[in-house]
Amino acid sequence: MYIVAIGWLYVALMMAITETSVVAGVATFLLYGLAPVSIVMYIMGTPGRRRRRRAQEGRDAxxxxxxxxxxLPDDGAAGP
Incomplete structure (x- = not known):
């Protein structure tokens, strides 16, 4: 999963480098690269976060x- 994200960011970076201005390059990298990758990585990581949260709740319980x-006191062990 990470290799796909790294590849996507690389391609977006190469697209951003070819833009004519710095502002267009930054916008290209953010809108075509970083935003989609962060959304997909968040969605793909949801099952793992849910699994860790349930395990932590089980340990707390x-x-x-x-x-x-x-x-709790013993049943009648310390009686008169």
């Missing part, structure tokens, strides 16, 4: 459950 179990 396990820590909360273990902390809850540690705070």
């Amino acid at each position: 396990a820590q909360a459950a273990s902390a809850q179990a540690a705070r």
